[in-house]
Amino acid sequence: MATLELDGIKKKYGELEVVEGLDLSVEEGSFTVFVGPSGCGKSTLLRMIAGLEEITAGELRIDGERMNDATPVERGVSMVFQNYALYPHMSVEKNIAFGLKMLGLPRDDIKRRVAAAAETLQIGALLKRRPSQLSGGQRQRVAIGRAIVREPRLFLFDEPLSNLDAELRVTMRVELAKLHRQIGATMIYVTHDQTEALTLADKIVVLRDGAIEQAGTPMELYLDPANAFVAGFIGSPQMNFLPVTTTGTDAGLRLSSAELYALNVVPDGAGWGADMTLDLGIRPEHLQVGEDLPVRFDINVDVVENLGGTRYVYGSTASGKSVIAETRADAIPRAGDKVTVGFDPVRARYFNANGQRLRHKLAA
Ligand SMILES: Nc1ncnc2c1ncn2[C@@H]1O[C@H](COP(=O)(O)OP(=O)(O)OP(=O)(O)O)[C@@H](O)[C@H]1O
Ligand SMILES: [Mg+2]
Incomplete structure (x- = not known):
């Protein structure tokens, strides 16, 4: 579990400013959801938090410590991507264990963590299969398993359910809410899906053109929108x-x-x-x-x-x-x-x- 603070965070690609001096604080153990139109900077922001993208200006702190230049491992963050990015030639078990092996953890430790994650995600029976032998939802669980075993302080999800069909999205959404309750980790989640945002979030952050339009609880944004953009963006129809x-x-x-x-x-x-x-x-x-x-x-x-x-x-x-x-x-x-x-x-x-x-x- 961790707190996260963004203090005047900027991102420029050449002359193009895609994140414009953004301030945000994320509470320990909370579930924060980023929403906003395509191209508003959600993934860029998440990647900066993960340490996959350089921060042009401002300060990023995790548990009060400046982390702008730290590696993803030093930050203690794990990210789950939309396309899962599993290794096709490895079994489910090896996919989940891979990151821990790279960190040089003892074998027993790895085994114990993989078993615990498999139990949490109910994929124990699938450990010997390859990703190609899994359904979309099962692959998604493996990708989440790979993030869980690292025992990160901070989980980052970039539209993790968008490749699933409607029914499976609902199931996985409920699973994610349970997982959050169970492990109590701080989670940041990017989605296009209204329902996901409203149902999962403790706090929703509405972004537009690289800036925050409003951040608040789902009901604050729904009942008390700061502007017409947020009023129109939250709620469906x-x-x-x-x-x-x-x-x-x-x-x-x-x-x-x-x-x-x-x-x-x-x-x-x-x-x-x-x-x-x-x-x-x-x-x-x-x-x-x-x-x-x-x-x-x-x-x-x-x-x-x-x-x-x-x-x-x-x-x-x-x-x-x-x-x-x-x-x-x-x-x-x-x-x-x-x-x-x-x-x-x-x-x-x-x-x-x-x-x-x-x-x-x-x-x-
Ligand atoms: N490597 C790059 N070089 C230049 N511009 C980039 C680069 N990566 C992203 N951008 C631009 O930065 C802006 C934000 O992109 P980002 O991927 O963060 O959007 P997003 O909110 O995640 O959108 P989506 O909902 O479509 O995933 C976009 O205008 C995009 O074109
Ligand atoms: Mg994106």
Whole structure:
């Protein structure tokens, strides 16, 4: 177990700055997930932490000690890659033991650690097989086994489940959560998958263009996003954004749009004013089909996605704005129907033209 601190970490490839002075602290034993669009620097950051990529500027500390120039072994980190990188000509057992052999550990020690890892990962029966004789999920376990036996202070995972089919991803996701609980190690995990991020993380770090947009618990990011980017990135299907204009004074503003008739808000913080155009953000799960919610408007239904327990209704408002609403009712709207959707203003979030969050109190 270890703590990790990044202090003004930068990465440049020639003139191209791909990580821009990033600060982050990772608590001992925690599960931290990096998310962000393709090319935002997730792998680069992970590789810098692992010691596989030089750090251009800033300081990286593990357990309080500067580690910028230390080797991966000195850092006590192990990394699991997306493509597993197993040796095809070696048995599972040898693949798992390989790193320990290179470190010159005594034979008995290696045996004991491999056996323990095999038990944890339930691959004891596969030890004599070669990687080509394994399923994707089994290969993934071997790759994780190889990381575990080193007993690292810090585990790094770069999209370890992305080559698996949907069902296996779910199984392995649960396995990883169990593994984290069982061995209590500090883990940092990169993923594109919303569900993985929300279910596994103690802390999610949302990256964009080499900088942190927001870091917090899954619920902090979901309920209290710092900006429209985070609000749109976390949650699936994506949050709806409706343009609204403001009238009134700072003490009490009215928001209106083609869809919404005079919704009152009381600003709580800077940035608000009259005659502004803002985005009202409302998540699909908070925009419900039905007549019984305080703020309502009509949509024309374009497509309905029925997921069994719930359904997402993709529609357009009178002004042609696309929105997604949810219904759990058994009566499923059809394409072409006109339905009323509504939300509780408690659920709305507001963002200015630059995407910055504007905070509000609920009007009495
Ligand atoms: N060796 C390199 N030389 C120059 N630029 C690089 C190099 N490696 C990565 N980059 C650039 O750095 C940026 C970050 O890359 P990185 O691999 O960290 O992205 P990522 O967030 O992991 O993306 P993905 O989700 O697609 O894996 C990208 O713009 C990439 O093109
Ligand atoms: Mg990557």
